[in-house]
Amino acid sequence: MTVSNVVNGNLGRVSPATAATVERIVQERGYVPSGPAQSLATRRTRLVGLLLPARDGGISLLGSPHDVSVAGALEAGLRERDHHLMLRAVQDAREVQDSVQRWNLDGVVVMGFTDDELRALDLPEDVPTVVIDASADGRAGAVRTDDVGGGRLAGDHLRALGHRRVVFCGPTDSRSPVVAGRLAGLRDVLGADPVTVVARTSYEDGLAAGERIAREHPSATAVFATADLLAAGIQAGLIRAGRRVPQDVSVLGFDDADLARYVSPSLSTIRQDTAGKGRAAAELLLRLIHGDNPRDRVVRLGVELVVRESTGPASVD
Template structure:
């Protein structure tokens, strides 16, 4: 039979309230000798506090949801960026004795359903379109502390943490131009739907203009972030845009696909075409050739997301809605001078 607080109180010769206070860390009014005696009995008897009971007592579930878009049978684990964010958020929350729940959302209404039904203290929204976050209302959020990662929504209900997407694109394109490239393509999802891609696209355009390179709409392609879509785009570039000598993509998974598609079409990277990704996911250093990419500070982003959430749960007002973290270029093996 499981040991109860009542059992521990009887053995220690103290009240049930005293044991409860010690177990829950409220020890200011308990003598050191009594506290040590209770903790020794707790250890000897193998007492494990009930998480649900503690949540009810504290009026807090200590649960944080990570909500990620998902379509049909799509697995969330195919995206290296999402996988790394999950791990880092879980680590930061575990340090604070919070638990992370991951949920794929296939319909917009599921966001509000998840927030209302899970008794969450907070939720992180990752990968949603800005318009989807804009539509969230206070009566549907229900007091859950929201943090949107990689979002440019203006909804004050969601605090935001993101990387310097504009600056990251500038780093990538300046690097390619510095190597001698002039025919530089851009590949990423629809930037009318997400500010992240839009900012990276605008950074690309700005650096082209600064270097006297005319913007060519035909070099901009909408490509969804997957290895298969990237590979198909790499084959298309080889066949339809043979004059392109460099490609800047908005995600590493997409960039790796482009490299493989170019190789399948007989084009070498970086000998014929240079490719730069974005994120610096772990896989970028493991593929061959190793991927040149823009590195986000993912540990810092996860830590900041949790800090913003804890501040909101504590009722702390923040003058700014968004926090932007710096980026850096990681030079590896997929970018070099254009062919002569």
């Protein structure tokens, strides 16, 4: 039973020294446990579902650099503990129940939904659950970035550069707590409501938004976008419309995705630890699956300002 407990992850029943000895012998002999046998012995499948919003047109579920980074780190964290990740797009509570029951999932991670959408999904109470970038009830765990703090960092940076006419650009019509938090933080620093321009989180929408900002808000000296992918498009749209970045308009993103370093001019941004978000979600979910019942089920990750070429002093009229 000692070997079985170690192989099946029941480390609470085995001393650390014994567990280390068993794991060393297992590695030396190249032993690979049978998945079906483990499922029968533990009544667990070691399958975790990552549930994402179904997108129109059947396009990729991981539609942004943020989602790709979080999902990759989540998968790696689960794989290190011999668990496996399954991606599934869902639209309603019926599809959630179908995913959990059909695949007999040990746990669920939910990403990309607003608080209202999460409530409508009616997540099963008997399945360990972690939500990313949304509010959780007392039963589920939650991992999120300090979005309000990120908005304040953005406001502090732009104000220090002399910017007062700032445009906030993102999916402000989505009721997303992420977007709302970043806008609230920016508003706290600026002391007034910035002009808001609605745009989906895509390069193409950013391109159109940049041209629209140049046309409809010619006095704006800075734009704060809710994601680097969007900010890169906005920057290109402004340049296409004849505005210089940052001499005429500064552009500030959020995430610190790889593309922020590759576009020209390179993007100033608010860095969030997307890989850390995925790892934290994996760790928290595994604790819930194994009955650790952590007292603090909310993980909040910090942010930092990264200054590159796309922000500069406000232009003087």
